[in-house]
Amino acid sequence: MQLISSQALFAGKYQRYQHTSAATQCDMVFSIYLPPAALAGKSVPVLYWLSGLTCTDENFMQKAGAQRIAAELGIALVAPDTSPRGEQVPDDADAAYDMGLGAGFYLNATQPPWNQHYQIERYIVEELPACIESNFPVTSQASISGHSMGGHGALTLALKNPKKFKSVSAFSPIVSPMNCPWGVKALSQYLGDDQTVWQRYDSCALIEQGAEQLPMLIDQGSADDFLEAQLKTELLLDTLNRKNYKATVRMQPDYDHSYYFIATFIEEHLRFHAGYLLD
Numbered sequence: 001m002q003l004i005s006s007q008a009l010f011a012g013k014y015q016r017y018q019h020t021s022a023a024t025q026c027d028m029v030f031s032i033y034l035p036p037a038a039l040a041g042k043s044v045p046v047l048y049w050l051s052g053l054t055c056t057d058e059n060f061m062q063k064a065g066a067q068r069i070a071a072e073l074g075i076a077l078v079a080p081d082t083s084p085r086g087e088q089v090p091d092d093a094d095a096a097y098d099m100g101l102g103a104g105f106y107l108n109a110t111q112p113p114w115n116q117h118y119q120i121e122r123y124i125v126e127e128l129p130a131c132i133e134s135n136f137p138v139t140s141q142a143s144i145s146g147h148s149m150g151g152h153g154a155l156t157l158a159l160k161n162p163k164k165f166k167s168v169s170a171f172s173p174i175v176s177p178m179n180c181p182w183g184v185k186a187l188s189q190y191l192g193d194d195q196t197v198w199q200r201y202d203s204c205a206l207i208e209q210g211a212e213q214l215p216m217l218i219d220q221g222s223a224d225d226f227l228e229a230q231l232k233t234e235l236l237l238d239t240l241n242r243k244n245y246k247a248t249v250r251m252q253p254d255y256d257h258s259y260y261f262i263a264t265f266i267e268e269h270l271r272f273h274a275g276y277l278l279d
Contacts (some may be wrong), residue, residue: 004029010071013035014061019131024084025116030128031057033067033212037074038094038137044279045141045166045277047270048124049079050157052148052172054102057081060147061141063259071154072274075277076138080128082115082149098182099189105177106153107201108162109190124153125161143273147262148226151218152177155203159211166276167215169269171262172224175236182230204239216247217272219265221255223271 002014010037021028038044045137047070049060057079058067083089083104090113091100109118132138136144144165146154149268151173158160158168178198187198199205227233233249240247 008180009033010068012039012067012071014067016057019051021123021127025119026084026086026089028030028084028123028128029057029081031061031077032136033061033070033077034134034136035071035076036205038076041137042074043137043139044074044076045274046078046129046138047277048075048128048142048151048154049077050106050144050146050153051079051123052146052150053082054097054195055150056102059259060262063263064266065263066266066270071275073270073278075270075274076132077130078137080124083120086127086155086187089117090114095257099185101217103149103155103186105190105201106157107187107190108198111190111192114190115262120153121127121209123155125157125164130142133173137189140167141277143167143169143182143277145171145269145273146173147171148231148257149174149182152183152201152203155216155218156201156206158204158216159203159216162201162212162214165214167217167273169217169219169266169272171219171269172226172231172257173203173218174231176202178202178205178234179235180230180232185270203236205237207239207243211245213246215272216249216278217269218249219255219261219269220249220251221257221261222251222253223255224257226239227255
């Protein structure tokens, strides 16, 4: 791994690293916040954060204000990039924001030209945790959270890997990409036309198919411009009710899709995860 930068923050360290990924066959960058307890030699649990469309590993670390609470609780934060990058990595032909670079959708692509590098699910679930656990003072106790496309990623990866993640939370998640323009575009190009394959990357479909119960917290802003067309929270609520899947879904009045929303409620999410990571 190559250290890109390092800053002291709330008596801990915020660092960025670049490393070569076998999963994505290119260099990947991630950010990590190590709380004071980790610097003092104690192994700490990890919260993985998955960001949304157009984001990198830096957005959450710079805007959410999560490190102060992570320092207090003794939890490491890890934020990977949202897609593979590099000259050899394909992008959308029109450089659209919702496909290609910055829009990996946290899946393993099966269709060319995407399938060589866009293996983000394998990177997040297998390769990155192995890298983190072997290079930093952390335990295997992990939870996962994210925003928008990253909320979709957090939910689907947790629902498919309940033994790897103690809890899951999301802000403004795309809960049913099979039923929204962002998702249909990405899933059809990355995975092809077989919608039974799409179901593996759709939170509503996974819960419908009997996904194991996992502690889940979701916040959605009522003033989110993407709520009706892209996020489809009502589909998730209907699925949760029909399948008797216990989750806390909170509609927050007046909040939009921005990091102002995330910064307002991130402390509650960190304390939610701490209840399962530190028990």
